[in-house]
Amino acid sequence: MRGGFTGRVHPSADGRCRPLSPVVAPGQRADCTQFEPVPERIRVPRTGPGGPRRTPGSVAADKACGNGPCRAHLRRRGIRHTIPEKAGSQAARLREGSRGGCPPAFDEKRYRKRNTVERAVDELKHARAVATRYDEHGYDEHGYDRRGYVWLGTVTAAAPVVRLRT
Structure with missing residues (x-):
């Protein structure tokens, strides 16, 4: 796996782009x-007693996550979601007529806030440790190869720095 700008970071983010x-x-x-592993890793500490919060109140995602398995995963966990329906899914549902079911609920006001995740990814990818981690020859300046767990460690270490900056 390649790091830097060729790899992908899939984070969840709070309302303040952290x-x-x-x-x-x-x-x-x-x-x-990567839709299922991301919410499974959420751990938000509580201010009072009790363990960390592991379920988000709601999820806003783009059309890439609008397929049936992603929506079913959210329903199983009891998470409200705002995901636009793909044109192909809508056409198939309409072809089925009354058996096609109701369209999924969509809150436009909530969906406008989805860019918080995009901004969080941008902050992570432009953190110096993440952006300069690898060179074009397959190794970083310290000789480490492009292992996923190495880059995940770098991204995980950069995340609190980004949270503190914002």
Whole structure:
């Protein structure tokens, strides 16, 4: 796996664009394949007694995560979601007529806030430790190779710095 700008960071983010649970993947990997691992890694400490919060109140995602398995995963966990329906899914549902079911709920006001994740990814990718981690020859300046766990460690170490800056 390559780091820097060719790898992908899939974090969840809070309302203030702070990354919560980064997962890294190769650049050619589809977004929807990382949809389930990201919410599973969320751990938000509580101010009072009790363990960390592990379930988000709601999720806003783009059309890449609008397939059936992603929506079913959110329903199983009881998480409200705002994901636009893909044109192909909408056409198939309409072809089925009354058996096609109701369209998924979509809150446009909530969806406008989805860019918080995009801004969190941008902050992470432009953190110096993450952006300069690898060179074009396959090794970074210290001789480490492009292992996913090495880059995940770098991204995980950069996330609190980004949280403190914002």
